[in-house]
Amino acid sequence: MKTIDELLSEGVAGKRVFVRADLNVPLDGTTITDDGRIRAVLPTVKALAEAGARVVVASHLGRPKGAPDPAFSLAPAAARLGELLGADVAFATDTVGDSAQAVVAGLADGRVAVVENLRFNAGETSKDDAERGAFADRLAALADVYVGDGFGAVHRKHASVFDLPARLPHYAGYLIAGEVGVLKKLTEDVRRPYVVALGGAKVSDKLAVIDQLLGKADRLLIGGGMAYTFLKAKGYEVGISLLQEDQIPAVTEYIERAEKSGVELVLPVDVLVSTEFPDLKTKAPADFENVDADKIPADMEGLDIGPKSRELFASKITDAETVFWNGPMGVFEHPDYAGGTTALAQALLDSKGFTVVGGGDSAAAVRILGFDESKFGHISTGGGASLEYLEGKTLPGLAALED
Ligand SMILES: Nc1ncnc2c1ncn2[C@@H]1O[C@H](COP(=O)(O)OP(=O)(O)O)[C@@H](O)[C@H]1O
Numbered sequence: 059m060k061t062i063d064e065l066l067s068e069g070v071a072g073k074r075v076f077v078r079a080d081l082n083v084p085l086d087g088t089t090i091t092d093d094g095r096i097r098a099v100l101p102t103v104k105a106l107a108e109a110g111a112r113v114v115v116a117s118h119l120g121r122p123k124g125a126p127d128p129a130f131s132l133a134p135a136a137a138r139l140g141e142l143l144g145a146d147v148a149f150a151t152d153t154v155g156d157s158a159q160a161v162v163a164g165l166a167d168g169r170v171a172v173v174e175n176l177r178f179n180a181g182e183t184s185k186d187d188a189e190r191g192a193f194a195d196r197l198a199a200l201a202d203v204y205v206g207d208g209f210g211a212v213h214r215k216h217a218s219v220f221d222l223p224a225r226l227p228h229y230a231g232y233l234i235a236g237e238v239g240v241l242k243k244l245t246e247d248v249r250r251p252y253v254v255a256l257g258g259a260k261v262s263d264k265l266a267v268i269d270q271l272l273g274k275a276d277r278l279l280i281g282g283g284m285a286y287t288f289l290k291a292k293g294y295e296v297g298i299s300l301l302q303e304d305q306i307p308a309v310t311e312y313i314e315r316a317e318k319s320g321v322e323l324v325l326p327v328d329v330l331v332s333t334e335f336p337d338l339k340t341k342a343p344a345d346f347e348n349v350d351a352d353k354i355p356a357d358m359e360g361l362d363i364g365p366k367s368r369e370l371f372a373s374k375i376t377d378a379e380t381v382f383w384n385g386p387m388g389v390f391e392h393p394d395y396a397g398g399t400t401a402l403a404q405a406l407l408d409s410k411g412f413t414v415v416g417g418g419d420s421a422a423a424v425r426i427l428g429f430d431e432s433k434f435g436h437i438s439t440g441g442g443a444s445l446e447y448l449e450g451k452t453l454p455g456l457a458a459l460e461d
């Protein structure tokens with residue numbers, strides 16, 4: 059994999075450099091609640107701009123449905139990038155259309171532009187190679203060189219991640235190079251006990267990684283929205299909690315395999331439940347109860363792991379030599395459901411092992427809840443990406459940067 063340092067030594071002055079970043083930051087309306095992913099790509103953008111490149115930054119944000127949707131505009135992220143760079147950042151109101159073409163044509167050497175959300179275009183995420191390729195062709199017309207630095211999206215076989223680098227000279231940015239450097243160590247010589255904690259809301263995406271993790275980790279702790287498919291597979295009522303019904307047979311098999319192979323699979327023993335999802339805008343006090351995991355009322359949903367589960371999970375982490383954690387343990391954006399995530403972050407800090415936190419929301423949670431990120435071994439900008447990397451999978455966005 060060629061890195062940006064090679065590109066810089068070859069010279070980039072006057073060249074249009076397309077930087078595929080992951081600026082998928084958490085938003086409250088148009089307010090960015092954590093800018094960690096924007097900060098993470100700054101070294102790459104700064105180095106290119108200082109070397110006189112015309113830098114075109116692109117990213118997805120959220121999961122819009124292949125058409126423009128103002129709620130998912132990258133405009134706030136572009137503005138924040140400008141503040142962090144201390145320079146004007148031009149913003150194109152489309153991704154490859156008239157606005158993008160005019161903005162890129164008007165870029166002076168050393169200046170930076172951001173184009174609108176890649177996922178406003180159906181071609182970006184299409185499963186059809188030709189449709190993705192056609193969109194990649196349009197992206198390629200905007201640039202002379204490609205720099206891949208959106209680590210959080212390298213597990214996606216999307217046009218800007220997979221097809222575009224094949225069309226341009228391509229290099230890995232500093233963020234991707236750094237992330238791979240750290241995560242590689244976890245695949246080569248992992249110190250045991252190795253504990254993996256999973257939570258969050260992208261249940262269907264992340265359940266699949268458990269298949270591989272069962273052969274790698276010594277203990278698997280399952281909280282957050284992931285837990286309810288496991289509790290259901292054990293025959294418990296989970297009410298209106300997040301549930302991946304079609305994965306229950308697979309999860310039942312994971313539970314059996316864990317027992318046979320001696321992997322400790324640890325599920326919540328109690329949860330905080332409510333009849334309604336909390337108001338994340340007003341953060342008005344929630345009306346919740348703490349119930350045992352096998353006593354979730356039919357009209358309620360689990361929104362955090364309970365106090366007994368927090369203690370249980372922490373006890374499984376204390377003696378760990380390696381801990382990898384992805385996915386908040388509850389709806390941490392609301393103070394009444396942040397306790398499980400806070401307890402898990404604290405347990406990582408209390409363990410003597412090497413700790414890695416991965417994921418846009420998990421990393422944001424650690425910072426928003428007031429933890430000092432320098433105390434963790436590594437905070438990865440990718441959740442799904444780091445999990446799939448640890449599984450040993452070939453990631454489309456990394457494979458595309460090779461050769
Ligand atoms: N029990 C739960 N029910 C619904 N959502 C949950 C639950 N626990 C956690 N979440 C949500 O999961 C989201 C983060 O999930 P995910 O995107 O998978 O994590 P990451 O970005 O760290 O990979 C948070 O917004 C949080 O509110």
Ligand SMILES: O=C(OP(=O)(O)O)[C@H](O)COP(=O)(O)O
Pocket residue numbers: 080082120121210211214260416417418419439440441442443
């Ligand atoms: O937030 C992200 O992933 P993560 O939640 O697994 O960290 C990335 O920006 C990828 O987004 P996607 O899962 O909508 O493809």
